[in-house]
Amino acid sequence: xxxxxxxxxxxxxxxxxxxxxxxxxxxxxxxxxxxxxxxxxxxxxxxxxxxxxxxxxxxxxxxxxxxxxxxxxxxxxxxxxxxxxxxxxxxxxxxxxxxxxxxxxxxxxxxxxxxxxxxxxxxxxxxxxxxxxxxxxxxxxxxxxxxxxxxxxxxxxxxxxxxxxxxxxxxxxxxxxxxxxxxxxxxxxxxxxxxxxxxxxxxxxxxxxxxxxxxxxxxxxxxxxxxxxxxxxxxxxxxxxxxxxxxxxxx
Ligand SMILES: Cc1cc2nc3c(=O)[nH]c(=O)nc-3n(C[C@H](O)[C@H](O)[C@H](O)COP(=O)(O)O)c2cc1C
Numbered sequence: 001x002x003x004x005x006x007x008x009x010x011x012x013x014x015x016x017x018x019x020x021x022x023x024x025x026x027x028x029x030x031x032x033x034x035x036x037x038x039x040x041x042x043x044x045x046x047x048x049x050x051x052x053x054x055x056x057x058x059x060x061x062x063x064x065x066x067x068x069x070x071x072x073x074x075x076x077x078x079x080x081x082x083x084x085x086x087x088x089x090x091x092x093x094x095x096x097x098x099x100x101x102x103x104x105x106x107x108x109x110x111x112x113x114x115x116x117x118x119x120x121x122x123x124x125x126x127x128x129x130x131x132x133x134x135x136x137x138x139x140x141x142x143x144x145x146x147x148x149x150x151x152x153x154x155x156x157x158x159x160x161x162x163x164x165x166x167x168x169x170x171x172x173x174x175x176x177x178x179x180x181x182x183x184x185x186x187x188x189x190x191x192x193x194x195x196x197x198x199x200x201x202x203x204x205x206x207x208x209x210x211x212x213x214x215x216x217x218x219x220x221x222x223x224x225x226x227x228x229x230x231x232x233x234x235x236x237x238x239x240x241x242x243x244x245x246x247x248x249x250x251x
Contacts, residue, residue, distance in 0.1 A: 036217040039112040046118030046126040059194025113220040120158035142173030143232040145219040157182035177215035
């Protein structure tokens, strides 16, 4: 089965850097059983390397989520040309953070859930993921859910990256679902366009992805419904006021 590459996906209007925005009519029966909602999902790319395997994996991930009826946008640190993390957005005076970060912050707040696509670097998740997500306070991600997708060129499938992502995502408040979609020997699995290479068991891979994303849909739908009933921040107000967090660089 051939999938379109990320570069063929529709360019997002009016948002610099969020280049690959999928736009299609979404069904109200995301996940296929009619009970889950169509979710707004952000897919974070975890590699900035030239010829990164991340493009292959995320191409498959985006297409799969889209086919399940979700609105998907890719957050690519290369396309966004994200700065190195010097201070998080909330530490800037109001409105003074770089525009690219302010725009991305709005996207993160508006999303219902997150999919992190990370290679394993040095037995952990990639610096690109830490840099991208670290710009934003936990309140942007809180009371949402997330899925972990990892891969490596070797036999361990990036599982150590997945284990290190769990506490990181939990701290941000976007609780990771239990099923991890992890891919060993990623270079043997995907073609550059995100389709499976000959000899790969498509159904088995699709099954692993379905388990992971099915959990994201269930939890994401439940959280979304409850957010509409109870303001989560009234149940769990921040214990530090924003103005108290702001420490000018000169201090
Ligand atoms: C800095 C760096 C550290 C790496 N560390 C690991 C590692 O700890 N475990 C592993 O299985 N592979 C490791 N690899 C190999 C990656 O799995 C492989 O290069 C993979 O293709 C990286 O994803 P990318 O192509 O999307 O950047 C490392 C690669 C790099 C560049």
